[in-house]
Amino acid sequence: MAHLAETPFVDWPAVRYAELIKLDRLAPRVHLVKLADASETRMVAKYASGDSAKGNIGKEINILGRQQLHPSILPVECIILDDNNCVIGMGTKFVPGGDLLRNKDRVFKLKWLQQLTETLDFLHFKQGIVHGDLHLGSLLIDEAADRLVLCDFSRAREATEMNLMEEFWSVMWTLYELVTLDFEAEEEQLQKSYAKYGIYSLDTESIEKLPSWPARTKLDCDAEILRSYMREWLKRRVETLQFVEPREPDPMTSFSRHGEHQCEEPTHGCQWGAKTTRLN
Structure with missing residues (x-):
């Protein structure tokens, strides 16, 4: 993906990939992670894929970052950067209840x-x-x-x-x-x-x-x-x-392949950048 300075999200909360601790692998390129300085706080990190058929996370960040907030839409909490300040993914709130596919024992309302x-x-x-x-x-x-x-x-x-x-x-x-x-x-x-x-x-x-x-x-x-x-x-x-008035979601530039390779095995230790994100 583009260098952070080339995106509309320069002032967004950000964290570096190498500073995330992986707790679990939820799906391909989707990890449950935590921050070393917030041991009780977990979030879901979603990383870029080199296969455009699997979806465009850049477009997803654009959509979630620019639309109105809605209580039933999971927002972006922060963006994830590689060592070169390229955006390689995003972090969202961890929802303990999980999705409807994994948790079939709950009573659906x-x-x-x-x-x-x-x-x-x-x-x-x-x-x-x-x-x-x-x-x-x-x-x-x-x-x-x-x-x-x-x-x-x-x-x-x-x-x-x-x-x-x-x-x-x-x-x-x-x-x-x-x-x-x-x-x-x-x-x-x-x-x-x-x-x-x-x-x-x-x-x-x-x-x-x-x-x-x-x-x-x-x-x-x-x-x-x-x-x-x-x-x-x-x-x-x-x-x-x-x-209905259709609107074409704005795409963003291509992801860094560097980030795609890195996201398999994060290194431990975490330190926030200049911004502080909310992780409720």
């Missing part, structure tokens, strides 16, 4: 689904973008705040009619998988679409025509209440497509 759709309304109408990668792993639960939190905006893009429809299909499939724990139906749908049309399409016809969704996870209401709520929201939203 109707209010969390309502928070998700309200957040998508905010993104689509106020920001003009779609999240672009909705799935159980991008939905966190902040149990202390009793709130669903949306993360991972590396594939966000402008809210065109087609992108919005794909977002709607994704959120319906996400709800289906949350309720049923059926993770094979989506792949079957994609393969059938490719065999028939030569493209991977993920509409919701196959799951919508089911008379009921077998609930294999814990819910605070009947599964059909969640399904009915989603249907009504989607119906309203399809009717409002023409009122």
Whole structure:
């Protein structure tokens, strides 16, 4: 990525990669870390990838750094620099409740689904973008705040009619998988679409025509209440497509390959730069 001085984030809180202590590997290029001078404070460090197909973290920092704050969108807490002052990643608040994919034992609440759709309304109408990668792993639960939190905006893009429809299909499939724990139906749908049309399409016809969704996870209401709520929201939203003004997320320059290589094994010891970040 660009040298810090070449970005809009010169005055942002920053920490050097070599000064982070890795506690756990949550996903490829995503680590749970801590700071030596704040032993009780943890954050999630997300690093750049040389593979653009895996998302553009520079675009993600731009989106999260420039949009309005929202209680159900995980903000950037600090940026991560390599030894040459190049931005190689970002740090976000660690949410102990984890995502919906890893923690399937909690009771999922109707209010969390309502928070998700309200957040998508905010993104689509106020920001003009779609999240672009909705799935159980991008939905966190902040149990202390009793709130669903949306993360991972590396594939966000402008809210065109087609992108919005794909977002709607994704959120319906996400709800289906949350309720049923059926993770094979989506792949079957994609393969059938490719065999028939030569493209991977993920509409919701196959799951919508089911008379009921077998609930294999814990819910605070009947599964059909969640399904009915989603249907009504989607119906309203399809009717409002023409009122969305799409905005192309601004990309940033390429990442430093130096940072991509370094992020596998941080060295211990930590010292903040000139700015102090908030890590609640």
